[in-house]
Amino acid sequence: MSWLKSAMRAAKKGEGHVAFVALFTLAPLLAFISLLIYTFSTASRGASAFASGVFISMASAATGSLFGFLFGIPRSRQRGEKEGFEKEEDREETSGNFGPNTNLEQISDWLTKILVGVGLVQIGNGTDAARRLVKSAGEAMGGTASARPVSASIIVTFVAWGFMVSYILTYTRGPRAFHSAYVMAVKKFKNQSELDAHTIEAAARVLDPPHGGRVVQQEEINSWAIQATSETRIWIFRVSKQQLDDALRDPTNNGDSISRTTPIFRALTAADAEYPPYVGYLGIALAMQSDPHFWDAEASLSEAIRLRRKREDAGWLEYEFYRVLCRIELKRNVDAIIQDLVSIQ
CATH class of the missing domain: 1.25.40.10 (Tetratricopeptide repeat domain)
Structure with missing residues (x-):
């Protein structure tokens, strides 16, 4: 997993990395090329099977992205909490304290724990549901003997791809994005508060002008x-x-x-x-x-x-x-x- 750590460190610095290029572009590109070759060479309804495969891919990627986002939402550091980085360069790459705990952060924590717990308990009962899902996807992709394993491969591939992409982006870019949004909100609130204070002050000078004061x-x-x-x-x-x-x-x-x-x-x-x-x-x-x-x-x-x-x-x-x-x-x-x-x- 050293490549993943170095890739995440490179992503935080905004540098390119071959692992990210391969993960973001080559993996889905190869999957779509394979899907295109399969549908137009073996399926009786090539265009329909390809369209079905694309929609299944999109739905799988969206599902994986949702889980990746939930698992990757950054946790804000509380006051006095140690950051726990092994190297000083890792400490410098963080985006700082971007604000207090949010409801989204707590919900993400609850949902991930619930999903993991329910998944481990109900893992045996999920076999039938997965089989029905693969059967339906296979029928949509032509209903041939090879349609089911291909549809299963598409689902697994794009769920995993969506999860990894969403998780890595949320993990590496999330703290900075949350911090930037928090700072912008605070600045906007502060600026508006100052504007309101100046407005009240100007109105007070008009309603009750001080002796020898500047005329508004x-x-x-x-x-x-x-x-x-x-x-x-x-x-x-x-x-x-x-x-x-x-x-x-x-x-x-x-x-x-x-x-x-x-x-x-x-x-x-x-x-x-x-x-x-x-x-x-x-x-x-x-x-x-x-x-x-x-x-x-x-x-x-x-x-x-x-x-x-x-x-x-x-x-x-x-x-x-x-x-x-x-x-x-x-x-x-x-x-x-x-x-x-x-x-x-």
């Missing part, structure tokens, strides 16, 4: 909101909505506090223009800020009402109320104003 531009907060997760945007919306609602209930408020929520609702709308509360509260903020923009407010509220109806949501009737205020200020048609008042009731 609308394009900047838009960019942060677009990159943030939906959960972060919802949290920022609730904080901004609370500030707006508190300002509306405060009779001494001059609209400045509401004006500071307008950029936030603009950014949220830029990030998700299909969510009615974002669009609707942008309209409310535009209508009630210190420098009202009733035209834009009416447009935003009308869009929010359309989105609400599209989602078949019966709530958020304050949209119509504030649209009435906008239409009164803009001296709109009385019928349109009455229609909104009726819908509020």
